[in-house]
Structure formats: structure tokens, C-alpha cells
Amino acid sequence: MNEKRPPKTIATINFKGGVGKTTVTWCLGDLISTFGNSNVLLFDLDAQMSLTQAITLNEDGGLYRKFSDWSDRSEKKGKTIFKAIEAYTGIKGFDFGINYDFIYQITDRYHFVPSIEDLYWLELDVFDREKMQGFIRDILGEITWSKNVLDYDYALFDCPPSFTLLSYSILSVCDLILIPVNPDFYAIKGVPLILNTLQLRIAPFPIPKIAVFMNKAKPYAGTMTKESRFYWGQVQRVCSQAASQAGLKVNCLDTPIYDRVAIKRAVTSGGVPTEFIDDFKNLWKGITEFLNE
């Protein structure tokens, strides 16, 4: 008998905007579905819809020409993530019916649950917080047991830059929290902020493993500039404090993604730019080793 397993779940978050959450999540998904032969389901949980809009805007490129039509159809059929939340928190039992009206197929192996503007309502906490906690876990359960869609190896979540109810739902059940930081003070400040917040907001649930890496590191002679290294050192120190003082499982991955102009093309060009493939392969290796520890 073929045993069904829920996908490994990775949530990308930083409370600072612009650190590259969306691009990194997209690139990792593209990398492991294209080069790693994994089935990947990508969720855009950000009401700002950066990832969803990037895919929409790319329609002239040909690859995702069908996305707008699919999205309209999905909304008409009430198969959006917001409708799923409404159904989940409603009084009736949760039987959403997972199919490809809810999940968009970017490629054979790379699938996508888009965001929708209605998710802004979540930030007003109109839904029951305690009930929402189980939403991601249960929708993943429905996806896992659905015969209408692929068996996914990984589910990647592009989280909003704030602690919304959806953030709460994913961060309290995911296998790994991935925090991209940039070599500047405000982006680095996001690390202690998230670590401190997680302790308060996730309890009594166990805090997942946390991996931090440097995104947009400034390159110099094959390594990082002194400034990038200084900030990376600060991140390592904070993570070390979190591990020793609060017992958090934090790993600083020494696999930076270097700042190059081409990364801005990542989503719109439909895949990881060639010059970034090795960087992302190294990052993914670090992630999986930590995940499987």
C-alpha cells in the first residue's frame, strides 16, 4: 500500500519588508522542482500578493499566460485561500474539496496557491485565533489525502512581514522557519524580533527549527565584504544566545545568496537565474541537512 505523507513545510519570514522572502521562496521552489525532482506546493500567504502579482504580470512572457484566467475561475468557484479560511472557521465541518481550482499548476511539479486581497481581513483578527491555529495543518492534511492533486514533497510558504493569524497558523506547525536577512541593521534586527516574538506567540506549541541565512550579501573577492561579515557575525551571536538561553533550535547557514542584479529577474523570468543556481543549491543543501537532523 502506498503510504501518504504530508509534505515537509518551510515558512519564509522576516518582519522587515524587502529582504527577499518572496524571491528566495520562489527560487527554492523552482530549484527543487526542476533540479531536485520534488513535487513542490508554494503558498503566497502575504495579502500584499507580491508573488501572485509577479506571476500575473509575467503573463506576456508566455509561461504563465493562463494564470489570470485560472485565477478568475478560481474566485468565481470560491476556491481561494480566503474562502478556505472562512469554511474552516465556520460552524459547518471543514470539507473544502481540494482540486486544481484551488491549486494552480505552474509546471508539472511546481504548484501554487495564490494570495488574495481578502487576506487583509485576517490582520483585523476577525477570525477566531485559536481555531485559526490549526488551519494550515488541516488544509495540508486535506491536500495530502486528496486524490485530485499531486503528492507534494515540500510545501513552501511566503509569509507576510508581520505576525498575522495565517503566520501564527503556519509558524506553529511548520517543520522549518527560514529567515533571510540582509547586511543592514534593520534587516538584522528582524532576527531577535522574530525569535523573541516566536517565544511569546507560538507557546504552548513547540517552536520549529529555525534557519537563518544571508540574502543579498555584498560580494568581495569570492566572499562577503567586511560589512556583510560584520552583520552576519551579529546574527550568529544573537542565534547563539537564543539557542543557549531559550533552547531554540537555530542554525545559521553559511550559504549566502550574493547580491547580483539578475536576482530581480528570478520570478518574472520563470526560474532561478543561471548564475544563482549554485548559491541556491548550497542553501538548499544546508536547509535539508538541518531539516533531517
Add this chain to the structure above:
Amino acid sequence: MNNEFVEPIDELKRVADEISSLRRDLQTTSAALSRIERRLKAAFPNYPAKPKKPKNQKKTDKKSLLKTSQELQMIFEELVALTQKGGDGGFASRIDEFSDEDVIALAVEVGIGSQSSLSRRKAIDGVRKRVQESMQLQFEKKKNH
């Protein structure tokens, strides 16, 4: 009877007009020259070639690298600890003990510019900023209620 000759006051006005006209021409020419110069600089940024740095300046650079990266890191951590205890006074009194070369090397080590572009004052300001940033980047253990 009309005077055939120009009165001095009229001649003065005429000359003033000619000077104004000449000044406008010069300004136009000067602006055109500036534009040409800017275009040339954009097209040939390295022309004329910058003079090489004198050899003795390189010696200064080497001198400032006497402390290793690890030693500089330890000095930085010490400065953070002193600032946490004694505020900026603790920082200032300790950093005053270091030579210009060491202060500049420390600033370079924490990513504040390059050795050639830093004065002692700029280096101290940069290190102070990094110390303050470091103090704000702290993990706090939260208690579960």
C-alpha cells in the same frame, strides 16, 4: 541742430550693452564647454589617469594591519561590553588608548569604509555606530505565562 556725435552717456549705454551681450555669449560658451567636459568624463572616466599612490602610503596601510582580524573582533566585543557597563564614556576612554592605525583597522574590520578613506575621527564614529547596533541586537528570553 542734432549732434552727429554720440553723447558720452549714450556711448556708456552702448558699451554696457556690448559687455552684457559678450557676457551672455561667454556664459553660453562656458555652459557648452561644461556639458562637453561632462560627456567626455562619462565616456572616459579614467582619463586623465589618476596618479599612482606614493609607495610610503602603502607602507602605512601595512602598518595598520598589525592586529589580526580575531584581535580586532575581541577589541570590538570589549568595546561593546564597556559601553553596556559605562555608556559612551566607557567606549570613549578605551578607544582613546588605541593608535590611529588600530582604530582605523578596527573600523575597517567592522565594515566602515576602507583604510584610505578613513580618518581617526570618522573611524571612531563608525565603530561607535557599530557598537550601538550590536547592543540593540540582543536576544531576550521571554517567560511563558
